[in-house]
Amino acid sequence: MIAILQRVLSASVTVNGRVVGQIGPGLLALVAITKTDGAEQIAWMARKIVGLRIFRNGDKHFDIDVQQSGGSVLLASNFTVAAATRQGRRPSFDAAADPQAGLVGFNALIEAVRATGVPVATGEFGADMQVQLVNDGPVTVIVDSDSP
Numbered sequence: 001m002i003a004i005l006q007r008v009l010s011a012s013v014t015v016n017g018r019v020v021g022q023i024g025p026g027l028l029a030l031v032a033i034t035k036t037d038g039a040e041q042i043a044w045m046a047r048k049i050v051g052l053r054i055f056r057n058g059d060k061h062f063d064i065d066v067q068q069s070g071g072s073v074l075l076a077s078n079f080t081v082a083a084a085t086r087q088g089r090r091p092s093f094d095a096a097a098d099p100q101a102g103l104v105g106f107n108a109l110i111e112a113v114r115a116t117g118v119p120v121a122t123g124e125f126g127a128d129m130q131v132q133l134v135n136d137g138p139v140t141v142i143v144d145s146d147s148p
Contacts, residue, residue, distance in 0.1 A: 001041045001105070001146075002081050004030040007054050007139035011074045013123035014130045021121035026071030027054075028133050032081035033097040033105035034146075041145040042105060046112035048143050049073060067118050075113065076123035076131060077106045099126060 005027050012022035029049055050067055057063035066073060079102060083091035097105060103125050114120045123129045 001034060001037045001045045001109075001144070002032045003045060003049065003143045004078075004081055005049065005052065005054070005141050005143055006030075006133060007136045008074075009134040009136045011131070011133035013074065013076055013121075014132070015124045015127045020124050020127075020129075021074055021076075023072035023074045023119070023121050025069065025136070026073055026119075027066050028074045028076070028131070030076050030078040030081050030131075031106065031109060032079050033077070033102040033109075034082050034095045035097050035101070036146065037097065037105050039108070042108045042112055044145050045143065046109060046116065048145075049113055050116045050118050052141070052143070054139050054141065067116065072119040072121065073113055074121045074123075075106075075110055076129060077102065077125045 008028050010024050011028040012019050051065050053065050054062050055064045055069040079093060079096040082096040083093055085091050106125055110120060110122055
């Protein structure tokens, strides 16, 4: 599982002109479920999203996590995050899970993050989504459950 996490002042996802998810301060997570993801990767990613210390605490820039900051998480499925771009000019999406497995994995991630008590909003799986955000910092990090 790969996620691009962005610390935001606000973020929203719109589908067909309708806002389907929005948050104030917190994290926007663009998440790709890969073919090798299972329960272990989902649990790890949920812990990482909630526990990553990338929020300010007074003068300390990377001191507290989203839960300690009182923020929320906006989860948006995004299979293109799994793109391999090392060779050629067209990205390969071979590592991304098929749509059915992606939906199951993404829904499991939503539930795992919600179980931590952090407020969660979501995009709409498989939809053509427009994502708006005000990046705070900017702080953007890539988290990969398969990285050592």
